[in-house]
Amino acid sequence: MKPRVHEGQSGGRVAIIAGNGQLPVFVAEKLSGEGRDPYILAIEGEADPALRRYPNETIFPGHPGRLIAALKRVNPAVVTLIGGVRSRPSLWRIIPDWTTLRLAARMLPKLRSGDDSLLRGVVHMIEEAGFTVRGVHELVPDLLAENGLLAGPKPSRADEEALVAGVEGAVALGTIDAGQACVALGKRIVALEGAEGTDLMLERVGELRRLKRLPSRRGGVLVKLAKPIQDKRVDLPAIGVSTIENASAAGLRCVAVHAGNALVADFSQTRETADRLQVSLLGIDPEAVLKRQLIA
Numbered sequence: 001m002k003p004r005v006h007e008g009q010s011g012g013r014v015a016i017i018a019g020n021g022q023l024p025v026f027v028a029e030k031l032s033g034e035g036r037d038p039y040i041l042a043i044e045g046e047a048d049p050a051l052r053r054y055p056n057e058t059i060f061p062g063h064p065g066r067l068i069a070a071l072k073r074v075n076p077a078v079v080t081l082i083g084g085v086r087s088r089p090s091l092w093r094i095i096p097d098w099t100t101l102r103l104a105a106r107m108l109p110k111l112r113s114g115d116d117s118l119l120r121g122v123v124h125m126i127e128e129a130g131f132t133v134r135g136v137h138e139l140v141p142d143l144l145a146e147n148g149l150l151a152g153p154k155p156s157r158a159d160e161e162a163l164v165a166g167v168e169g170a171v172a173l174g175t176i177d178a179g180q181a182c183v184a185l186g187k188r189i190v191a192l193e194g195a196e197g198t199d200l201m202l203e204r205v206g207e208l209r210r211l212k213r214l215p216s217r218r219g220g221v222l223v224k225l226a227k228p229i230q231d232k233r234v235d236l237p238a239i240g241v242s243t244i245e246n247a248s249a250a251g252l253r254c255v256a257v258h259a260g261n262a263l264v265a266d267f268s269q270t271r272e273t274a275d276r277l278q279v280s281l282l283g284i285d286p287e288a289v290l291k292r293q294l295i296a
Contacts, residue, residue, distance in 0.1 A: 019083025
């Protein structure tokens with residue numbers, strides 16, 4: 001089925017399928033201020049309670065039929081998916097309604113795949129129901145990170161060396177649809193993002209320092225990139241104030257994100273935090289970094 005054609009595609013109600021983190025809250029505030037009338041489909045156990053100030057209902061990962069029924073009832077101009085999901089739906093918790101049963105043969109195998117494959121399946125399901133899915137960066141373009149030094153001090157030579165290793169690690173990780181981020185110290189990858197997400201990975205790096213498995217002296221780079229196979233409408237890499245704070249607490253000197261392909265929530269506060277904590281915040285072109293064309 002082709003997506004429904006709504007009047008004023010650039011305006012109208014936006015349905016936000018909201019996972020965890022502050023980005024859904026920031027986007028909802030932004031869209032509400034523009035008169036876009038956000039409707040929140042809050043993923044159970046994930047979405048921030050602050051989103052309840054907007055019209056909302058809870059949806060359950062194991063009940064896609066309820067999601068489609070909600071969209072048909074709200075009839076938004078566009079749908080966007082924002083925020084992380086810490087856990088995948090268990091096969092034992094899937095609630096068998098007619099829509100779920102109809103989709104099961106196609107969706108259940110994707111539960112065994114990487115996140116990007118699963119999310120593409122969700123997007124396809126929503127589009128088949130007749131709705132238009134847009135990336136959050138299409139609705140709020142100023143969320144995208146620009147290229148260059150965005151905040152904090154200029155990276156040191158050691159930071160630039162770690163940056164190359166970090167890009168190599170993040171590209172390899174994304175190629176197998178396993179994660180978006182890694183931490184590099186010198187020429188060594190010291191942590192790869194798995195199902196736990198970026199913040200818990202950074203917590204792990206901090207614990208390695210406390211255990212003296214890593215040098216106690218401050219240094220190292222967090223690199224977060226879009227996957228090579230990424231559908232840019234969903235799950236673009238995102239950072240915010242908490243990312244900078246957690247990177248600093250883990251003893252890192254630099255946070256680098258994919259310029260034009262990564263989201264920075266509340267950029268003014270994120271930049272202020274990076275300046276205060278003396279963390280270099282960079283927007284990078286991974287290909288340029290691998291060619292050693294580093295930050296000028």
